[in-house]
Amino acid sequence: MHQLYIFLVGIHIFAAIIGLGPALVFNRILRTAENMNELKSAHKIIGKLNPLSSIGFGLLVITGLLMGAMNPSLFTTVWYMSALGLFIILGIYSSFTVERKMKSMLNIAEAHGGINIPQEYIELLNKKAPYDWVQNALLLTIFILMVFKPW
Numbered sequence: 001m002h003q004l005y006i007f008l009v010g011i012h013i014f015a016a017i018i019g020l021g022p023a024l025v026f027n028r029i030l031r032t033a034e035n036m037n038e039l040k041s042a043h044k045i046i047g048k049l050n051p052l053s054s055i056g057f058g059l060l061v062i063t064g065l066l067m068g069a070m071n072p073s074l075f076t077t078v079w080y081m082s083a084l085g086l087f088i089i090l091g092i093y094s095s096f097t098v099e100r101k102m103k104s105m106l107n108i109a110e111a112h113g114g115i116n117i118p119q120e121y122i123e124l125l126n127k128k129a130p131y132d133w134v135q136n137a138l139l140l141t142i143f144i145l146m147v148f149k150p151w
Contacts, residue, residue, distance in 0.1 A: 005070050012063040016146065019056025020139055022049040027132045030105075030125060039109050039117055046102075061087065078151035083142050090138040098135050101128040 026046050033039035064084070067074065074080040101124060108121045144150075 001070070005067060008063045008067050008070070011059060012067065012146075015056045015059030015063060016143065017056070019053050019060055020143060021056075022046075022053040023139060024136055026050075026102075027125075027129065033117065035115050036109070036112060036117060037115070039121075043106055043109055057087075057091075077149070079145045079149045082151075083145040086138055086142050086145070090135065090142065093138065094135055097131045098128065101131065 026049070029042050029045055030039070033042045064087075068080065105121055105124050105128070108118060108124065112118050112121070
């Protein structure tokens with residue numbers, strides 16, 4: 001049973017890497033684009049990384065809950081319950097803010113025929129930045145809770 005738990009911890013760490021890594025750099029990838037060709041490529045890269053990130057987050061939840069089932073004392077720790085709560089908040093927040101803005105940005109990019117990035121897109125990207133900061137702060141807080149287990 002102990003070896004299964006260690007295996008789940010390993011999967012959990014791997015899931016954190018594939019879930020958190022891409023999510024933390026999506027905005028940076030978009031900001032590096034200097035013209036529409038690069039922007040469309042950036043969206044294509046994000047489109048390919050996003051499912052990987054989603055799989056990572058799904059594995060995080062599953063392995064985290066399985067580890068909690070194997071070690072029920074985790075459900076009495078503040079760090080574990082805080083991480084679970086923040087994870088739920090993160091999922092809702094991302095769905096209703098960041099993902100919706102990303103879809104609008106993608107629609108603008110796909111509809112634009114010129115070579116220069118449209119001002120409407122740049123404005124939306126700038127409006128999305130504070131939401132990205134909140135999302136990344138939630139991601140990093142959860143990560144810190146899982147690594148350092150402060151309470």
